[in-house]
Amino acid sequence: MVKESSREGSLKKKRKTAAAADSETDVDIYKKSIEFEEKEALARPNDADAQIYFNTCKEIRQLFGEISELKTKNNPDNKMKIMEKTTDVCLLLVLLKKLNRMEKVRLVFPKEQLATEKQKVDSINLQYQNLLYEANHLISEYRKCFQFKSKDEHIELVPVDEFLLEAPENLTKKFFKFDENDEMMKHELRLARLEWELQQRIHLADMCKKLEEEKKKLEADITERKNKLDKLGPLLATVMEATKPVQEHLGLHIDKTLAEHKLASLLPNSLYLFYANIDAYRQVNDKSMNVEIVGDQDEAIQWKEVELNEPVVEEDDLSDAEQEAEAQESEEIVETKKRRHRKSVHVDPLEERKRKLLQVHPLSIEVTVSVKDGPSIKIKFSYYVKLEIVTVSATVDIPSNITGNAAREVLSNENVLIELVEGDFGLESPNPCTSYQLKRVGLGSFQSLVPELGYVYGWAQKVCGIDYLNKQTNKFVTKQTADHMSQTNVELVMKTVKKRLKSRYALAKQLEDLERNVIPTLPATVDLPRTTISSLTKWSSSTYQDFCQAKFTESLLETDLIFPNDIFYLATVTRDSANLQAFVVIKNDYPVAPPIFSLSLNYKGAKNSQNDDNIRDMERAINVDWNHEFSNANWLLSAQITSLCVCLDIYLETDDPSTFQQNTMYIKSSCGRNRRKPFKFRNIGVGVYTQ
Amino acid sequence: MVNKLNKRFYNTVLSQTFTPCGNYLVVGDIYGTISIFHLSKLVNQGSTITRQDQIPTNSFTIKEDIQINSLLTTKSHLVVGTVGEILGYTWKNVKLSKKATPSWTIEIPNAKDSFEKPDVNCLVLEPENNVLFAACGDNNVYSFNLETRKNIKTFKGHKNYVHCLTHLNNKLISGGEDGLVLMWDARTAAAVGKIEPYTRDKVSRPELGPWIGGVGINDDWLLCGGGPRLSLWHLRSLNISTVFPIDDKGIHVAEIFHDKIFAGGRSPLFYQMSFNGDIVIEIPTAAVTTYSAIHQDEPFQTLCIAGSSPKIDVCSNFIYKNLQLSLC
Structure with missing residues (x-):
């Protein structure tokens, strides 16, 4: 182009x-x-x-x-x-x-x-x-038309089958031969159903109104009766007042028990359970025991009211807002309770939460168990509401005949209850939630709080029927099992406490003598010679650290039988130039587990179970060859120490007969390939030692 | 209570022996219990030995608290020397039965009417004529015919109980608490020689006493020790040739094995030495005092060392300990 x-x-x-x-x-x-x-x-x-x-x-x-x-x-x-x-x-x-x-x-x-x-x-x-x-x-227009919602679709209608059954026949009869595909028919059915629904609803509304009226009538009736009952109350009180002189005259303490029981009703659930069971136990088994509820009654009443008003909110589910609300609420409570706090309303929220978490119920139970002519222990059970634990603090009333330091120590306040159950030192909260709760408010381990709160022994939770693992299960069942658990444990625990107190007292009496370097006299039934030349020359308290540092204790430490919580003493037994040092480890459950001795002899060099078979044999004779019945509590330790003296005598007399004159009765100074010495006592004649 | 200190902690093994097949170790302790360990299984297992494997596969108690002083293996029986009697058990019984009963018993002829029965401290077998020698707590050594179990001869000469025995070519050597080492003609029971180590300044240790705890012999040499130092004596001249320079508080095990000397006792070590007194190997032991050390070459090399401990050291190459067995 x-x-x-x-x-x-x-x-x-x-x-x-x-x-x-x-x-x-x-x-x-x-x-x-x-x-x-x-x-x-x-x-x-x-x-x-x-x-x-x-x-x-x-x-x-x-x-x-x-x-x-x-x-x-x-x-x-x-x-x-x-x-x-x-x-x-x-x-x-x-x-x-x-x-x-x-x-x-x-x-x-x-x-x-x-x-x-x-x-x-x-x-x-x-x-x-x-x-x-x-x-x-x-x-698209066509579709829009189809999507149009009619108002009737939101109305919940009686299902078709029901409608066909229940509605009058003139409404339903043309639908009996209902065809799914006939759209017109479908529409008519819907209209019929809607009409029927309307009728029904009108009918129900009428009924509702009628019932409402009836309810009002009943309510009025109830208030009227209530008023009548209220008037009866003061009347009864005056009657009670009038009977008081009569009661006093007859020497009935209905009032006192009544007051106590009234107080009991204010106890938190778990303590109440414990109170009920221990009181029953006291009445039946041990009248010398004393059970008391201590604390301020008014405060407890207030507490109960607050508890009732306060909606139960699960601590775990609290959102931040709720937490704040709760904090405010608690502040209000503080205000009403103690006017002083008003000025410092704006407390640090963390401190406030800490305080709230560590709140203790104003009422607690004091149980006093005593040994005849001996010490008595007052055990106080307190309930920490938010932590859901029961803490125990104990005070021991030591009788005046126990004066030695070591003796008083084994009876000291907390020492008596330690390891009542093996491994239970009461330092770690049995509630698994506790550590998380404490962490949330910025507190350290539970152990650091023990001096303030008291010990949380596992048995203390059990006697109160608290079982953390089963908490989630059905409430009704839990209540029953809790009651059962408390019942069975109260008896067990109280018996153990009494037993423990007895054995501790027995131990203390022996330690009292030992501290003065006197071996307590043994009962006649114990097969041991009473005439020993070796004698106890020193008895002093010791510690786990000292025990670990001593070389000759090595093999015992390897057995995992010695714990820092055991009680340690160092005894010295002497005969002439020879002296025998013995670490004495008294287990918390003395005399179930007998005291363990670890020996070291200073005579011609240091000899112990690590380098001398005879010392090893000696340890065996003292530590193992006993039958440890409970009745032995009174003399087991003394018997072991007496035995230790005898063994030293035998060792020295057989080892060096020229220096040490024979005092003990034995036949052969050594026997067998292992040349063992006669450490075994046989009750033949005046008593003979054999291999 | 499980965690109470119990007497097993203070257990002591006085005697050990291998079964004829060599696969099992049999151990006797002071509480009268015989324990059997499946040694071959453990040796082959290597390093993956759990605590469960260390305990005996079978054990039975002969008599509560009667110590088992000696054990001996014969082809058909386990011979046990306890106190006052020697018992024979069939091997099948030993390996499997929890309550084994002895198939025969030899009472120690007890001339004196003492209420203390004599210990059977050492048992030695002379396999050719099937003669059993027993060193006893009543100062005598007895020989028994194992077939008839009748006493053949009584070897009298010691003034205190007899600790140990060894036998070679019709020669029997015994060592006793009295400090004597006596040499006997095994057939006639006549004493043919005697040495008294505690009288020699070179070896005597008065603070430990005169007793002889272990003797060993080969064609030319005699080994003995106990309270006195471990020493090697020339057989013909009966003179000390070597005094072994080991640090111990009493010898209980002494043996000549090929060209080496094995020795153990109250010492934390078990020694292997040459004839001229050089220490070849020292093995640390679990026991305070070693009372028994036995060894075998077939079917696998093993040295087991036991004593005053519930633990037994096993060396599969004689050089270092690579396995520990436990009675509890």
Whole structure:
């Protein structure tokens, strides 16, 4: 197209420059020739033109060849021939030009045709898209219509089956042959059901109103009766008051027990359970025992009221907001309770939470157990409400005949109850939640709180029926099992406490003597000679550290039988130049586990169970060869020490008979391949020692 | 109560022996209990030994609190020397039965009417004629025919009880609490020689006493020790050739084994030495005093050392301890 226009342009230029005057006719001819040429071009076959073109080109090439040939020959007459041939070539070029023009025309025509076709396609496409859009729009509108919710759909209707059964027949009969697919029918059914629903609801509303009225009537009745009862109260009280002189006269303490029982009702659940059981136990088994509820009654009443008003909120589920609310609430309580606190209302919330967590119930139970003519122990049980634990603090009333330090120590306040059950030191809270609770308010381990709160022995929780593992189960069942647990444990624990107190007193009496380097006299039933030359020369308290540091205790430490909580003493037994040092380890459950002795003899070098079989045998004789009945508590330790003296005598007398005169009765000084010494006592005649 | 200190803590092993097959170790303690350990299983197990493996596979009590002084293995029986009698148990009984009963008993002929029965401190077998020698607490050594279990000879000469015995080529050597080492003709029961180590200044240790706890012998040499130092004596001249420089408070085990001397006693170590007195190997022991050390080459090399401890040390190469057995 561009070429064509440029060609036209150039033609126009020619026309303007060459023949400006005769324009009209010239234009016509030009136009005509063009039209003719166009027609000719369309009429002629392409292939023929191509053939002509090739031929023409061939001829031109030929002619050029001839011209160059003629030029090289350089003949004068050749010039003519060259001219001639040049003319031929020019003619042929004209022909080529013509062919070219026709080709151009041929090209233009299909192009135009293509353009018109394209336009047509575009318009059709546009039309199609318009229609598509319209269709989509219609579909969406259609859908919207379908999604429209009618109000009746939200109404809960009686199910169809029920409706068909219950509604009157005139409503339902046309639906018995109900066809799922019949939309009209479906619609009618719905209308019928809606109508039925309306009827029903009206009916029910009426009924509700009636019942409401009835309720009001009953309420009025109840208040009336209540008022009557209230008036009766003071009347009864005056009657009671009037009977008081009579009661006193008859010596009945109904009042006192009544007061106590009233107080008991204010106890927290677990302590109440304990109180009920221990009181029963006291009445039946041990009249010498004393059970008392201590604490301020008014405070307890207040506490109970607060507890009732306060909604029970699970501590664990508290969100922050709730926590704050609770904190405020507690502040209010503080205000009403103690006016002083008013000025410092804005306490540190953490401190407040700490205080709240460590709140103790104002009432606690004091149980006093005593041994005849001996010490008595007062055990105080307190309940920590938020921690849900029972703590124990004890005070021992030591009789005046016990004066020695060591003796008083084994009877000291907390020492008596330690390890009542094996491994129970009461330092770690049995409630698994406690450590988390303490962490939340920024308190350290429970152990650090023990001096302040008291000991949390496992048995103390048991006698109060607290079982942490079963807490989650059904409440009713828990109550029963708790009661059962408390009942069975109260007896067990109280017996153990009494036993412990007795054995501790027995131990203290022995220690009292031992501290004065006197071996207590043994009862006649104990088979041991009473005449020993070796004697106790020193008896002093010791510690676990000292025990560990002594070399000769190594093998005993390896047995895992010695604990830091045991009671340690260092005894020295002497005969002439020989002295025997003995670590005495008294277990907390003396005499169930007998005291353990670890020996070291200083005589011709240090000898102990690590380097001398005889010392080892001696330890065996003292530590192991006993039958440990409970009745032995009174003399077991003394007997062991007496035995220790005898063993030292035997050792020295058999080892060096020339220096140590024989005092003990034995037959052979050594026997067997192990050359063992006669440490075994046999009750033959006056008593003989054998191997 | 489980965690009470019990007497097992103070247990002592006085005697050990291997079964004829060599796969089991039999141990007798002072409480009268025989314990059997499955040694071959433990040795093969290597390092993965639990506490459960260390305890005996079987044990039975012969008589409560009567110490088992000596044990001896014969092809058919385990021979047990306790107090006042020698008992024979079949091996099947020993390995499997919880309440084994003896298949035969030899009472020690007890001339004196003492109410203390004599200990059977050492048992030695002369396999050719099937003769059993027993060193006893009544100062005598007895020989018994194992077939008939009749007393053949009584070897009288010691003035106190006899600690140890050893036997080689019809020669019987015994060591006693009286400090004598006596040499006997095993067939005639005639004393053919005698040495008194406690009288020699070189070896005597008066503070420990004269007693002889262990004797050993080979063709040329005699080994003995106890209260006196462990020493090697030339058999023909009866002169001391070597005094062993070991730190002990009494020897209870002395043996000549090939070209080595084994010795143990009240000492924290068990020694292996050469004839000229050089210490070759020292093995630390669990026991305060070693009372028994036995060894075997077949079916596997083992040395078991036991004494006043409930633990038994086992060395599978004689050089260091690689296993510990426990009676409790």
